[in-house]
Amino acid sequence: MREGAPAQSTRSLRSLSASELEQLVLECGGKKYRAAQIALWLHRDDVESVDGMVNVPLELRSAISERGWVVEQMTEVGRQESTDGTVKWLYESWDGSKIECVLIPTEERNSICVSTQVGCAMQCAFCRTGRLGFKRNLSAGEILEQFVRTRRWLKERRPGSPALSNVVFMGMGEPMNNLDEVEKAVRWLHDQRSSNLARRHMTVSTSGVVPGIREFARRGIPAQLAVSLNGSNQEMRAELMPVSRRWPLPELLSAVDDYIAETGLEVTFEFVLIRGITCTDSAADELKEIVRNRKCKVNAIALNSSENEKLVSPSQEEIDRFFVRMGSARKFITLRQPRGRDILAACGQLAAQKGKAN
Ligand code: SF4
Known part of the structure; x- marks a missing residue:
C-alpha cells in the first residue's frame, strides 16, 4: 500500500x-x-x-x-488547478478504482461536481467517462468524501473563500443507477447537524433514466433534478445518448412532467451545443416546443472537446444564431461558460488521460 x-x-x-x-x-x-x-x-x-x-x-x-470501520478510503493521486480557479482531483479508492471531482469557484460561492460511480455504463457519445466503461457504484461514504476533502482543502489552501455550498451530482456515473447511496449522501449534506445544504443547493443530474426520476420524486430526495437532454427530438437524442433507446424522449418528458406536478419544483435541462447536430435552427425550434409551458430552464453549453471527430464545438456565430432562433423562449435558456478548459474539467477527462477507471 x-x-x-x-x-x-x-x-x-x-x-x-x-x-x-x-x-x-x-x-x-x-x-x-x-x-x-x-x-x-x-x-x-x-x-x-x-x-x-x-x-x-x-x-x-x-x-x-x-470491526474494520474507517473514515476515509481514498488517496489523492492527481490534482490540476486551472487558471480560472477550477480544481480537478483524481482519487484512488480502497480497491484501486479511480474517480474524479471538480471544484468550481465563483466570487459568491464554491460548488463541487461529484462522481457517483466508477466509470459509467451510459455511453453518451460526447463523454469520455462513457468510454471508460462501468466498474462499480460508489458508496455514500466515497461520494461524501469528495465533498469533505474539498471543504478541508478550501479551508487550508483558500482561507477566506466562500463556503463550499453547492453540490452537483454530475461527475462520473449515472446517479439514478446508484440512487440508494446518492440519497444517503444527499440526506447527510441536507441534515441540519451536518452541512445543512438547502435543497436548491444540490442538484442530481440524470441522462434520462425514467424509473430513477420517478423514484427520486417518490422518495422526496431533497435535491433538485437536472436532466441531460442534449437532443431536441428522439432520433437526435438516441444517436447521442443510447439511454434514449430504452426510454424514448416522450416517456422522459412525461416522467419530468409528473416530477414537476408531484414536487412543484422546476427542472433543469442540460443541452450541449454541437455543430450541425444540436446547434441548428430546427433543434432550436424543437427545444422551444419542449420548454414551452413547462416549469423548467435550460443550461446550454458548447461542446468542450471530444475525441469523436463527428462531434465539433459550434462557432460563436452559430451559438448566437441558435439563441436568436429561440425567440421568446430565450428567457428559459442560459449559456454556461465551460470552466477549467485548460485542465479538461469535463467529467472523465482526467481518468481517461491516466488510463481506465480501474
Ligand atoms: S455524460 Fe454522464 S451519463 Fe453520459 S456517459 Fe458521461 S458520465 Fe455517463
Missing part, C-alpha cells in the same frame, strides 16, 4: 445512515447518544480518522476500528 493511503476497507462510517450508526455504536458497547457525537465528527467537522474523534471514549473508538 502506498504511504499515506487509507485503510483498504469497504466499511466506511460516512456510508452509514443515522440509525445504522446508532446500531453500530450499540454493538460496540457504546451509549446511543455517542452516535450523534460521531456523526458530527464525520459530517460537520470533517475528521480524517476514528482516532481524531477525541471526545469519544477510547474503548468505543477501538471497538469501531477493530
